[in-house]
Amino acid sequence: MDLYAEEILDHYKHPRHFGHLDDPSLVYHDRNPLCGDEITLELKIEDGKVADVAFTGHGCAISRAAASMMSEEIVGKSLDELKGWDKESIMDLLGIEVGPVRIKCALLPLKAMKAAVWGLAEDE
Amino acid sequence: MSHSESHTPDSGDTKCAPTRALDVETIRAEFPILQRRIHGLPLVYLDNAATSQKPRSVIDALTRYYEQTNANVHRGVHTLSEEATAQYEGARAKVSTFINATCPKEVIWTRNASEALNVVAYSWGRANLKRGDHVLLTEMEHHSNIVPWQILAAERGIELDFVRVADDGTLMLDNLNKLLTSRTRLFGFTYMSNVVGTINPVKELTLAAHKVGALVLLDACQAVPHMPVDAQALDVDFLAFSGHKMLGPTGIGVLWGRRELLNAMPPFMGGGDMIREVHLSGFKSSELPWKFEAGTPAIAQAIGLGAAVDYLSQVGMDAIHQAERELTAYALQRLPEVKGLRILGPSADKRGGLVAFTLEAAHPHDIAAVLDNLGIAIRAGHHCAQPLHERFNIPASARASFYLYNTREEVDLLVKGLHKVVEMFTF
Incomplete structure (x- = not known):
């Protein structure tokens, strides 16, 4: 089944960068109340670049795989570059077609990352 | 005792026809959408609490x-x-x-x-x-x-x-x-x-x-x-x-x-x-x-x-209620066969024709997406009842809900599909 490609399931079952950082520079918590997906993203910033990243939370396979894949990808990227990330950046990483309902799951990690690098305040 | 029987109209009400079994095959033939195939498989529509399908009439x-x-x-x-x-x-x-x-x-x-x-x-x-x-x-x-x-x-x-x-x-x-x-x-x-x-x-x-x-x-x-x-x-x-x-x-x-x-x-x-x-x-x-x-x-x-x-x-509300109760009792009996499945809600005698549940192995969205690939439509989410989900300390649940055109075979397909979900997401 396309949505649950081998790579997606692999990231779901063995998420990369899952856990906490010792001394994060940025922490952002976000959730998708509609489906209950939740993520806390921690970023370690050095010289304007992501030195390390970690995430915790719970959610469906799509949101967790997206968080895992995104975390792998953003290490070493500059904050300016990450500010320019959009929906397509995540879709390219996932490499699957995501329908209009599940897109919110796929984009939750991006939403948290963008809010963190732009320095937005958390809603709650 | 059954709550429902205590507040349905009196059986002495002469307007009520005697309860009779539903002719499900005839009923199914009157709902054009039930001929549809989803991802190449016959549609199993179990999202009736969200909306029902429509008969030809x-x-x-x-x-x-x-x-x-x-x-x-x-x-x-x-x-x-x-x-x-x-x-x-x-x-x-x-x-x-x-x-x-x-x-x-x-x-x-x-x-x-x-x-x-x-x-x-x-x-x-x-x-x-x-x-x-x-x-x-x-x-x-x-x-x-x-x-x-x-x-x-x-x-x-x-x-x-x-x-x-x-x-x-x-x-x-x-x-x-x-x-x-x-x-x-x-x-x-x-x-x-x-x-x-x-x-x-x-x-x-x-x-x-x-x-x-x-x-x-x-x-x-x-x-x-x-x-x-x-x-x-x-x-x-x-x-x-x-x-x-x-x-x-x-x-x-x-x-x-x-x-x-x-x-x-x-x-x-x-x-x-x-x-x-x-x-x-x-x-x-x-x-x-x-x-x-x-x-x-x-x-x-x-x-x-x-x-x-x-x-x-024309079908008869007593007959519909009875058929749904039987189907729900059957679902409540079969669903616990699935590993890590937790049913929300009371025993069959206290409920109507729907069953919400969670799986240890998978998020409700993933359950619904995998079942959809098998042609089975269920609901996943909080079903517009977030306070109730908070009370059970779960973010969401999956729900199968029945109507007069659903069959035991469809419940069997649901159970089979859920076994597949568990297999896919267990590690």
């Missing part, structure tokens, strides 16, 4: 109306308008008979059940509630029977109280007499939970509310489509339900209310059809039921709902 009624009768109602004196008006008001009379209202004037058309509940909050609530008054609801309500009251609470300073839900998904009624006080003006509750499936003891709760002088607003969305509902016998004051969950079209719902209450309530919306006369200095409201029906109504949809009521009556 309802689809034909809509087409026939648009092809032969389309005109505005209550306005023209030409033939089409008279025919449209007769069909539209005829549908109201059918619905009135279906729920045993005292008369069709008490049947108010709304867009859906949410709007029906909102009419009570905005019209009755604004005219009758003042600071310090209490409204009692339950923790298992759909958002549409919580949010209108929260809006009113913020506006009017009224207090909201909630009957809590026990671990088994039934209402905790031990302290009901503490929650229902002389300051309680209205008790709003659902006949049947759209998540845990619990059928509430409507007569008992209504009696308790009336003892303290509170009115009763019954959300009968999950009840009217699935079991005989007698508005007069239940003795409630308002009753709300939607058409699309009972084989009818979307865009049409019903608020039934006691005539003296409806007569005393101010109009909900202003506009055409709801007025007797309008002058620049003011207006006089029309009489019931049109007082609450501003603007050109959902004419085709009302007529379609009339056709749905005809269909349901």
Whole structure:
């Protein structure tokens, strides 16, 4: 089944960068109340670049795989570059077609990352 | 004992045909969509609590109306308008008979059940509630029977109280007499939970509310489509339900209310059809039921709902209820075979035709997505009942909900599909 490609399931079952950082520079918590997906993203910033990243939370396979894949990808990227990330950046990483309902799951990690690098305040 | 049997109409009611088994194969043939294939597989539609499918007779009624009768109602004196008006008001009379209202004037058309509940909050609530008054609801309500009251609470300073839900998904009624006080003006509750499936003891709760002088607003969305509902016998004051969950079209719902209450309530919306006369200095409201029906109504949809009521009556509500109870009991027996599956809600004797559950291995969205690939449609999420999910400390659940066209074989396919979900997501 396309949505649950081998790579997606692999990231779901063995998420990369899952856990906490010792001394994060940025922490952002976000959730998708509609489906209950939740993520806390921690970023370690050095010289304007992501030195390390970690995430915790719970959610469906799509949101967790997206968080895992995104975390792998953003290490070493500059904050300016990450500010320019959009929906397509995540879709390219996932490499699957995501329908209009599940897109919110796929984009939750991006939403948290963008809010963190732009320095937005958390809603709650 | 079964709660439901205690508040369905008396078996002595001569209007009820004797319960007979459903001829499911014949019924299925009358629903064109059930011929569809999803991802190459036959559709197994188990999302009936969200919306039901439509029989040919309802689809034909809509087409026939648009092809032969389309005109505005209550306005023209030409033939089409008279025919449209007769069909539209005829549908109201059918619905009135279906729920045993005292008369069709008490049947108010709304867009859906949410709007029906909102009419009570905005019209009755604004005219009758003042600071310090209490409204009692339950923790298992759909958002549409919580949010209108929260809006009113913020506006009017009224207090909201909630009957809590026990671990088994039934209402905790031990302290009901503490929650229902002389300051309680209205008790709003659902006949049947759209998540845990619990059928509430409507007569008992209504009696308790009336003892303290509170009115009763019954959300009968999950009840009217699935079991005989007698508005007069239940003795409630308002009753709300939607058409699309009972084989009818979307865009049409019903608020039934006691005539003296409806007569005393101010109009909900202003506009055409709801007025007797309008002058620049003011207006006089029309009489019931049109007082609450501003603007050109959902004419085709009302007529379609009339056709749905005809269909349901012909099959027999007792037979539908019985078949769904049996199917649900079968599902409750088979679902625990799936590893890590937790069922929300009470035993079969206390619930209607739906089962919500969680799986240890997978998020409800993933469950629903994998099942969809097998042609099986279920609901995943919080089903517009977030407080109830918070009470069970879960973000979401998966829900299979049944109707008259569902079969044991479909329950078997669901169970088989869930085994596959577990296999896919276990590591």
